[in-house]
Amino acid sequence: MEGKEMKKIAMYWGAGCGGCDVSLLSLHEKILDLLEEAEIVFWPCAMDFKYEDLEKMKDGSIDIAFYNGAIRTEENEEIAKLLRKKSKILVAYGSCATEGCVIGLANLYSREEIFDTVYLKNETTKNEDGIIPSSNDLHLPEFLPHLKTLEQVVKVDAFIPGCPPPKPVLENALEALLQGKTEFGKSVALCDECPRKDSKPEKIEINKFYRWHEKEDNGDCFLAQGIICMGPATRAGCEAECISANIPCTGCMGAVPKVREQGISMLSALASILGDMDEEKEKEIIESLQDVVGTFYKYATAKLLPEGRLKDES
Amino acid sequence: MSFEPKIVAFLCNWCAYAGADLAGTSRLQYPANIVPIRVMCSGRVDPEFILEAFRKGADGVFIGGCHPGDCHYVSGNYKARKRVEMMKKLLKEMGINPRRLRLEWVSATEGQKFADVVSQFVEEIKELGPSPWREKK
Numbered sequence: 001m002e003g004k005e006m007k008k009i010a011m012y013w014g015a016g017c018g019g020c021d022v023s024l025l026s027l028h029e030k031i032l033d034l035l036e037e038a039e040i041v042f043w044p045c046a047m048d049f050k051y052e053d054l055e056k057m058k059d060g061s062i063d064i065a066f067y068n069g070a071i072r073t074e075e076n077e078e079i080a081k082l083l084r085k086k087s088k089i090l091v092a093y094g095s096c097a098t099e100g101c102v103i104g105l106a107n108l109y110s111r112e113e114i115f116d117t118v119y120l121k122n123e124t125t126k127n128e129d130g131i132i133p134s135s136n137d138l139h140l141p142e143f144l145p146h147l148k149t150l151e152q153v154v155k156v157d158a159f160i161p162g163c164p165p166p167k168p169v170l171e172n173a174l175e176a177l178l179q180g181k182t183e184f185g186k187s188v189a190l191c192d193e194c195p196r197k198d199s200k201p202e203k204i205e206i207n208k209f210y211r212w213h214e215k216e217d218n219g220d221c222f223l224a225q226g227i228i229c230m231g232p233a234t235r236a237g238c239e240a241e242c243i244s245a246n247i248p249c250t251g252c253m254g255a256v257p258k259v260r261e262q263g264i265s266m267l268s269a270l271a272s273i274l275g276d277m278d279e280e281k282e283k284e285i286i287e288s289l290q291d292v293v294g295t296f297y298k299y300a301t302a303k304l305l306p307e308g309r310l311k312d313e314s
Numbered sequence: 315m316s317f318e319p320k321i322v323a324f325l326c327n328w329c330a331y332a333g334a335d336l337a338g339t340s341r342l343q344y345p346a347n348i349v350p351i352r353v354m355c356s357g358r359v360d361p362e363f364i365l366e367a368f369r370k371g372a373d374g375v376f377i378g379g380c381h382p383g384d385c386h387y388v389s390g391n392y393k394a395r396k397r398v399e400m401m402k403k404l405l406k407e408m409g410i411n412p413r414r415l416r417l418e419w420v421s422a423t424e425g426q427k428f429a430d431v432v433s434q435f436v437e438e439i440k441e442l443g444p445s446p447w448r449e450k451k
Binding site for chain 1: 360401403408411445446
C-alpha cells in the first residue's frame with residue numbers, strides 16, 4: 001500500500017509438524033488485516049523463496065521473523081542464525097521453537113537409537129538389508145545429537161506459546177508484536193478460564209490415577225476425577241480449547257510466567273492432592289503413573305534435558 | 315584423589331535440623347560432605363529445589379523431616395514423602411539414579427541416627443560416583 005510503511009515479516013519452518021504454518025491461517029479473515037500492515041518477505045512453506053534470497057537481505061531489515069519448529073539439523077541451526085542476523089525481532093513461534101515440544105521427547109534417546117528405530121527396528125519397517133539412506137552426491141544436513149529450542153541457539157525476543165498457537169493467543173500476540181511489544185499473553189493458570197472450574201471441589205483428593213480413556217467422564221474438573229490435567233501449571237490464553245472438547249490439558253502453553261518449571265510444579269501439586277493413605281498404597285499409586293517425563297514434560301523435555309538423557313552408571 | 319561427593323541436605327527446623335545440632339553438640343563424627351539448608355518443614359522442599367540442586371551439580375540430595383505423625387505442621391512430612399516418591403520416578407526417567415535422593419525421618423533427639431544416616435548416604439553416593447549432571451558441566 002502506498003504511503004504506508006509496511007512491516008516486513010518472515011516465517012520459517014524448522015523441525016516441526018507444519019501445524020504452526022497452518023495455524024497462521026486459523027486467523028481466517030483476520031489474516032487480511034495482518035496483510036494490510038505487513039508484507040511477507042520470506043515464508044518458504046507458502047511461497048517461493050530461496051535461502052539465498054534471505055542471505056541477500058540487509059542485516060536487520062526484517063521487522064519480525066517468526067521461527068516455528070525446533071532445531072534438529074544443521075540446516076535448522078544455520079537458518080536460525082541467519083534469521084537472527086537479518087531481523088529486528090525474532091519470535092519463537094509455537095511450542096517447538098519455545099520449549100522443544102513433543103519432538104523434544106527425542107532427547108530421551110540418542111541419535112543412534114532414533115536412527116535404529118526409524119530405519120531398522122520399527123515394527124512397521126521392513127528393511128532386511130539394513131539400508132540407511134545416504135548419498136555420495138548430495139550433502140545432507142547433519143542430524144544434531146540433541147534437539148534444541150530456538151533460545152538454546154540464538155537470542156530470542158519474544159515467545160508465542162501453544163501447539164500450535166491457538167487463535168486467541170495468536171491474535172493477541174500479533175497485535176502486540178505489530179505495535180513493537182515483545183511481552184504479551186496472560187499471566188494466570190488455565191484453570192482461570194476453564195469451563196469446568198465451577199465443578200472443582202474445595203479440596204481435591206486423588207486416590208487413584210486414571211488415564212483419560214479409562215474412566216467415563218462425568219463433566220467435572222478432571223483432577224477431581226483422578227485424571228491428570230496440566231491446567232493448574234499451564235499458562236492461560238487458549239480459552240481451554242482442549243477441555244472444551246472434553247480432553248484434559250497436556251500443557252502445550254508452557255509454564256505460567258515467573259514459574260520456571262511447569263512439569264515440576266504440576267508434579268508437586270499432584271503429590272499434594274494425593275489422599276491420605278499408608279506408605280504402601282502411596283507407593284503403589286505413584287508407581288502406577290506411566291511415563292513421568294512424557295506426562296509432565298511433554299512439551300519441555302528439550303529444556304529439561306538439553307544434552308539428552310543423563311547416564312548414571314550402576 | 316578419592317571422590318568427595320557434594321550433598322545438599324534440606325533439614326526441617328523442628329526435627330532433622332535439631333537432630334543435626336544434637337549430633338554436633340554430642341561431638342558425633344560424620345562426613346563433612348553435606349551442605350545443610352534449614353527449611354521450616356520438609357513439606358517446604360519444593361521438588362524444584364531438588365532438581366535445581368542436581369542441575370547445579372549436587373551428587374546427592376538428602377531431605378530430613380519429622381517422623382510420621384510428628385510434623386510440626388501436621389502433614390508437611392507426608393507431602394514430602396509423596397513428592398520425593400514422585401521425584402524419584404522423574405529422576406529415574408531422566409537418567410539419574412533415584413538412590414541419589416533420600417528422605418529420612420530424624421527427630422530432635424536422634425543425633426546418633428542423623429550421624430548414621432548421613433554417613434551411610436555419603437558412602438552410598440561415593441559408591442555411585444559423581445552425578446552425571448555434574449560431569450556435563
